[in-house]
Amino acid sequence: MTDTIKITFDDAAAQATFERLMRFGRDARPMFLELSKHLTESTQRRFKTSTDPDDVPWVDLKRGKRKPLVDSGTLRNQIYPRHGADFAEVVATAKYARFHQEGTEPFVILPKKGKALAFPGRDGGTVFSKKVNPPGLPKRAFIGLSNDDKQAIERIAKAYLDPD
Incomplete structure (x- = not known):
């Protein structure tokens, strides 16, 4: 749906x-x-x-x-x-x-599995974070x-x- x-x-x-x-x-x-x-x-x-x-x-x-x-x-x-x-x-x-x-209003993204989020960094490495706070759209x-x-x-x- x-x-x-x-x-x-x-x-x-x-x-x-x-x-x-x-x-x-x-x-x-x-x-x-x-x-x-x-x-x-x-x-x-x-x-x-x-x-x-x-x-x-x-x-x-x-x-x-x-x-x-x-x-x-x-x-x-x-x-x-x-x-x-x-x-x-x-x-x-x-x-x-x-x-x-x-x-949207600002919101929080938390990991669904594990203790941290992982995403590509600017220098090609991986960035880890316990949460991310996007400002909203x-x-x-x-x-x-x-x-x-x-x-x-x-x-x-x-x-x-x-x-x-």
């Missing part, structure tokens, strides 16, 4: 449009498929701009000049659309996605609804409601 990030979109106008669609007995799956694809593409574009859904730049890395969350591409490549009869979702399956989305939200996304949801829903 993987951790999931769930963000609920609560917009009265869009909700009213969805409810009208359901009342008319139309199959909403194609609409939710289109919505999930749009939202996934929008989410993946944020990795190019290094910004959150509100266009706020992600906190820079403390060391180096690399861009946060894009070094290996793993997180970006593990974002998928999901949809059903009454929902559209963007799913991030990387185990560490939630930590970047929400940020700053929040770098990538899933969420931008104003453009909200307008697209409205536009897509209305197109399915009034196809002419």
Whole structure:
């Protein structure tokens, strides 16, 4: 089982449009498929701009000049659309996605086996420690609804409601 990030979109106008669609007995799956694809593409574009859904730049890395969350591409490549009869979702399956989305407080790492942690040192040797105190991760939200996304949801829903 993987951790999931769930963000609920609560917009009265869009909700009213969805409810009208359901009342008319139309199959909403194609609409939710289109919505999930749009939202996934929008989410993946944020990795190019290094910004959150509100266009706020992600906190820079403390060391180096690399861009946060894009070094290996793993997180970006593990974002998928999901949809059903009454929902559209963007799913991030990387185990560490939630930590970047929400940020973390400082924490302590203790050895699971043995008396010490061991990891490579800067000079090629091995460093041993009874515990490590990482400072935590700053929040770098990538899933969420931008104003453009909200307008697209409205536009897509209305197109399915009034196809002419």
